[in-house]
Amino acid sequence: MMGLNLLFVAMKLFFGVYYRSFWFGTLGVYYIMLAFMRFMLLNHVNRVGIGTEILPEWRNYRICGGMLVLMTIALSGMVILVVRKNESYNYAGYLIYVVAMYAFYNIISTVRDVIKFKRYHSPVMSASKFIKLASALVSMLALETAMLMQFDVDKNPESFRRNMTAATEGTVCVIVLILAAYMIVHSTREIRKLRNSPKEGRVLRF
Template identity: 35%
Template sequence: MIFGYRHREEKGTAYELRCYRRTAIMLFILNVPMGGMIFLMIQTNSSFNYPGYLIYLSALYTLYMMTLSIVNLVKFRKMDSPILSAAKVLNFVSAMMSVLGLQTAMIVRFSSNGEEYRKMMNAITGSAIFFIVMVMVVMMVQSSKIEKKVERNEKIRK
C-alpha cells in the first residue's frame, strides 16, 4: 500500500483503485482466519487477563484508537485517495479487534455473570465485527462511488 501511494502520481488513479480493490480482497482473505479466531475464542471460552491497573490503560488505548480510527475513516473517505482510505479501513478493523479483546478482559475482571454470559457477549461482538468487515469489503470492491469522484476530479484538473 505504501508503494502504491508513492507511485500514485505517475501511474494514475486507475492504479489507485486497483490497489484499493486489492486491499479489499486481502481484507476478505484476512477476515476468514479472523472469523476462525473469533469462533475458537467463543468455543474455548478463552479470555485475556491484565494484571493490576493495566486493564485501565488498555481500555484508554482502545477507546483512543477506536475514536481515532472512526474519525480518520470518515475524514479520509472524503479525500480523493482510495489508497489512504484503504489504510484507514485497516486501522478501523484493527481497532474493532482491540475492542473485542478488551471486552473479554473486562468481562473476566468485572463481571460476576459467569462463563455463559462471556460466551454470549463474545459471540455477539465477534459476529458484529465479522459482519462489519464483510460489509466494508463489499463496499470497497464495489467502489464505483469513489471511481466516479476520482474521474470527476480528474476532469476538473485537466
Template identity: 35%
Template sequence: MRRTKPGSDRDGLIKRVADTPLVRCYVTDLAFRGNVSIYQGMVVNFIYVVFRVALGIWYTSVWFISMAVYYLVLGVMRLYLVVSYRRGEQVDQLRCYRRTAWSLFPLNVPMGGMMVLMVLTNSGYTYPGYVIYASALYTFYTLITSIINLAKYRKLGSPILSAAKALNFVAALMSILGLQTAMIAQFSTEGEGYRMLMNALTGGFIWAFVVLIAVYMLRHARALEKGEKEAGAVEQAEEQV
C-alpha cells in the first residue's frame, strides 16, 4: 500500500480549503471581506465588553468598568452598521455614514472619562513578562492595518464599509494609548509625574483627533451628497432633452 507523506496530506488539505468558494470569495472579493470584518469586529467588541465588566466586578475597578462602557458604545455603533449593511439597497448608506460620524461625539464622552480617570488615578495597563512585546506588535499591526483599510475601502465606494473602518481606526488609537501606559509602567524610570504627563498629552491628542475624524466624515458626507444631487440633476436634464 502506498503511503503519503504527512506534508503532502497537509498541503492537499490546505489546497482544498483554498479552493472552496467561500475562501476564494474572501481572498478575491474586497466587499465580501469588508462584510465579514464588520461582523467580526462587532462580535469581538461585545466579547471584550463582557470581559472588562467581569474584571471590573472582580477587582471592583472603576477603570475596567469605564473601559467596558467605552467598548459598549463602540459595539452598539458597529451593530448599527451591521444591521444597515444587511438591509442592502433598502438603506441609505450615506445617511448611515453621517450618523456614524455624529456618533463619534458621544463616543468621546466615555473615552474622555477613561483618559481623565487614567491621569487622575495614574491607572493603566500592565503586562507580565514578554507579553508586552507581543501586545506592541499586535497594536502597531492593527493601527497600520486600519490606516491601509481606510484608504482601500474608501475607493470601494461603500459609505458603510468606510464608516466601519473609521471605527476600527478609532479603536486602534485607543490601543496605542493603552500600550503607552504599559510601556511607561514597565520601562520608564522617570516616576509617576512623567507617566501622568505623557498619558495626558497622548490622551488629549487622541481625543481631539477623534473629533477631527468625525468632522471630516461629516464634511465628506456633505460632499458626497452634493455630488449625488448634481449627478441626479444632470440625469434629469438629459431625460428632458
C-alpha cells in the first residue's frame, strides 16, 4: 500500500511540473505530507509497538491532527482559486481510469482498515485511520474534478461544473477539518488525563 501511495504521489508531482499545474502540485505535496505522517506512525510502532507507550501515541495523534489542519487550509486556498478561475485538468488517454481505480481502492482500503483496527484501542491506529480517510476523500475530490472536465464538457454549462466542484471540494475540506479538530481536542484532553495519572500512561491493555 505504501508503494502504491508513493507511486501516486510521484505521478501527481510529475503532472504538476509537466502541465505547470499548481493544482497537481498541491495535491502532490498533500499526499507527501500524508505519507510522512504514516511513516511517523509506522516508525513509532516499529520502535515501541502498539499500546506500550500510550502518552507518546496521543502526542503523535495530536501532531497528525495539527498537520491535517494546516494541510487542509492550504488545500482549501487552492480549491478557491480553482473554483474562481473555473479551472480543471485532463488526464491523458486512459489514465483517468487508473486514477479512478486508485480512488475507489483507497475508499475500500479505508473501510477495511476501520473494521480491521476497530479492536485496537490505540491512538496510533486511530490516527492511521483518520489519515487514510483524509487521503480517500481528497482522492475522490480530485477524481470528480477531473471527470467533470473530461466527460461533461459539452453536456452542462460551466456554472454547473463550477457549482459541483465548489460543493464537493468544500464538503471534503470541511469534513477533514472537523476530523483534524476532533483529533487535536480529543488528544489534548487525553494527554491531560494521563499527565495527572502518570502510571496510566505507560501500558495499554487489550
